[in-house]
Amino acid sequence: xxxxxxxxxxxRLVEEVVExxxxxxxxxxxxxxxxxxxxxxxxxxxxxxxxSYKERGAQIAxxxxxxxxxxxxxxxxxxxxxxVQAVQNHLVRAGTLCEHICQAxxxxxxxxRDPDLEAALxxxxxxxxxxxxxxxxxxxxxxxxxxxxxxxxxxKVDLLxxxxxxxxxxxxxxxxxxxxxxxxxxxxxxxxxxxxADHGVSIGERTVFLVTGERMESAMRLYRDQxxxxxxx
Amino acid sequence: xxxxxxxxxxxPFEDPxxxxxxxxxxxxxxxxxxxxxxxxxxxxERLSAYYGAFKALADINISIQQNKITALIGPSxxxxxxxxxxxxxxxxxxxxxxIEGKLLxxxxxxxxxxxxxVQVRRKVGMVFQKPNPFPTMSIYDNVIAGLKLGGRRKSxxxxxxxxxxxxxxxxxxxxxxxxxxxxxxxxxxxxxRLCIARTLAVEPEVVxxxxxxxxxxxxxxxxxxxxxxxxxxxxxxVIVTHNMQQAARISDxxxxxxxxxxxxPGRLWEFDETSKIFSSPNRKETExxxxxxxx
Numbered sequence: 001x002x003x004x005x006x007x008x009x010x011x012r013l014v015e016e017v018v019e020x021x022x023x024x025x026x027x028x029x030x031x032x033x034x035x036x037x038x039x040x041x042x043x044x045x046x047x048x049x050x051x052s053y054k055e056r057g058a059q060i061a062x063x064x065x066x067x068x069x070x071x072x073x074x075x076x077x078x079x080x081x082x083x084v085q086a087v088q089n090h091l092v093r094a095g096t097l098c099e100h101i102c103q104a105x106x107x108x109x110x111x112x113r114d115p116d117l118e119a120a121l122x123x124x125x126x127x128x129x130x131x132x133x134x135x136x137x138x139x140x141x142x143x144x145x146x147x148x149x150x151x152x153x154x155x156k157v158d159l160l161x162x163x164x165x166x167x168x169x170x171x172x173x174x175x176x177x178x179x180x181x182x183x184x185x186x187x188x189x190x191x192x193x194x195x196x197a198d199h200g201v202s203i204g205e206r207t208v209f210l211v212t213g214e215r216m217e218s219a220m221r222l223y224r225d226q227x228x229x230x231x232x233x
Numbered sequence: 234x235x236x237x238x239x240x241x242x243x244x245p246f247e248d249p250x251x252x253x254x255x256x257x258x259x260x261x262x263x264x265x266x267x268x269x270x271x272x273x274x275x276x277x278e279r280l281s282a283y284y285g286a287f288k289a290l291a292d293i294n295i296s297i298q299q300n301k302i303t304a305l306i307g308p309s310x311x312x313x314x315x316x317x318x319x320x321x322x323x324x325x326x327x328x329x330x331x332i333e334g335k336l337l338x339x340x341x342x343x344x345x346x347x348x349x350x351v352q353v354r355r356k357v358g359m360v361f362q363k364p365n366p367f368p369t370m371s372i373y374d375n376v377i378a379g380l381k382l383g384g385r386r387k388s389x390x391x392x393x394x395x396x397x398x399x400x401x402x403x404x405x406x407x408x409x410x411x412x413x414x415x416x417x418x419x420x421x422x423x424x425x426r427l428c429i430a431r432t433l434a435v436e437p438e439v440v441x442x443x444x445x446x447x448x449x450x451x452x453x454x455x456x457x458x459x460x461x462x463x464x465x466x467x468x469x470x471v472i473v474t475h476n477m478q479q480a481a482r483i484s485d486x487x488x489x490x491x492x493x494x495x496x497x498p499g500r501l502w503e504f505d506e507t508s509k510i511f512s513s514p515n516r517k518e519t520e521x522x523x524x525x526x527x528x
Contacts (some may be wrong), residue, residue, distance in 0.1 A: 002525055002526060002527060003524070006525075006527075073518045073524070074477065074481060074511045074512070074524060075511060075513060075523050075524050076513075076520055076524060078511075078512065079512070079513070132415045212301075213512055213513020218399075
């Protein structure tokens with residue numbers, strides 16, 4: 001097939017992104033474990049991933065740039081490279097949030113906790129990690145039929161977010177409401193988890209664009225209209 | 234964008250059997266242009282072209298939009314050049330060349346028996362792949378060669394035409410001090426722009442370009458492309474190109490010609506806005522072609 005080398009480079013690019021995604025996913029698994037067990041040792045395993053993910057993300061972005069410069073991709077190739085760049089960004093950011101949460105676990109140590117808030121937080125944590133995995137699965141399989149399910153799952157996470165935040169800012173009067181420090185950590189964690197879920201949803205949405213080209217046309221039209229406006233000036 | 238010409242009033246070919254509603258029946262591109270409403274300059278309806286018994290093109294339906302650049306792309310031998318040669322009735326010059334179907338220029342039949350092909354070619358000019366200035370003529374005379382065939386004109390008027398068309402072809406600054414020198418003394422890229430100026434001098438409605446930059450270096454190519462951007466202010470441009478990026482850069486609409494099986498006639502496989510063709514075309518063959526996966 002013509003452009004065999006280019007195709008191989010594109011395939012390798014996708015493999016690299018999926019590999020990075022699976023590693024982030026595995027880190028999220030460690031994070032869930034750390035949150036469930038309050039085990040500082042487990043949380044510490046995630047320390048340092050942020051830097052390495054950022055480096056790999058930058059490397060993938062650079063490869064995308066080189067392919068664009070050398071191969072002048074259009075149509076599905078262009079959509080793929082654009083999507084890979086966007087997806088690596090979502091992955092790296094999810095990895096960063098994962099490390100932040102593990103740092104929170106390590107720093108909150110054996111602080112006094114609010115069991116209701118912790119239960120909501122853990123449920124949200126599992127939901128967010130599921131969403132992230134689903135987004136990655138959809139990207140890997142290009143299975144856009146499943147992308148529709150993401151919205152509903154995200155609504156559920158958003159609901160848990162409101163619930164957890166409400167618990168975080170309205171502590172009960174009794175002694176089981178947890179220490180103020182822990183509440184702050186919990187609120188931050190809830191916020192980070194919501195972001196992780198959003199990254200999963202975005203990866204799924206990017207895949208829809210990759211497969212169908214939806215949004216591209218409107219973007220191109222916007223570009224053209226801007227040009228026309230520019231000429232009018 | 235308003236055309237400077239009033240197309241409604243132009244009646245290039247008086248045909249006694251002309252149907253007044255010809256323009257209303259014109260085929261719109263799919264999907265219709267979504268920016269400002271544009272009118273069709275040329276419309277082909279079920280156009281087929283033959284070389285003797287061989288059918289080279291089948292059932293082409295296309296609407297070429299006024300003051301836009303339409304790029305025609307596709308693998309070699311799929312009928313792109315044949316199609317543009319139909320548009321100004323040059324196809325019939327080839328031995329055995331004939332067409333079927335309908336071809337309209339602003340609603341007027343181009344192929345009617347009473348229509349003079351020379352008149353069509355004045356309205357629909359053409360620039361060829363290889364620059365072909367008249368070798369014995371100066372730059373100045375090359376530009377006005379077509380005008381001179383149409384009768385005498387005042388020299389001040391001719392000078393005006395020379396400057397205007399050379400400017401439109403983005404060549405004026407390079408040749409204004411040597412208009413009396415031979416056209417052959419110019420570089421290939423300059424010669425091609427000279428040929429564009431020559432085509433423009435007769436005030437065509439439509440300018441056809443058959444791979445106008447394929448024999449040129451990147452800088453000359455860029456100058457031709459810049460010129461084309463200017464041209465569409467006044468003219469309707471149709472360009473055949475094998476350069477995907479060129480089509481993507483300069484055209485508003487793109488038509489992909491394709492032959493499904495060996496020996497079949499070429500067909501217009503997909504026709505749409507260029508942004509659509511190069512971002513998410515509707516047909517797999519188009520995408521395979523523009524991404525270079527063809528074959």
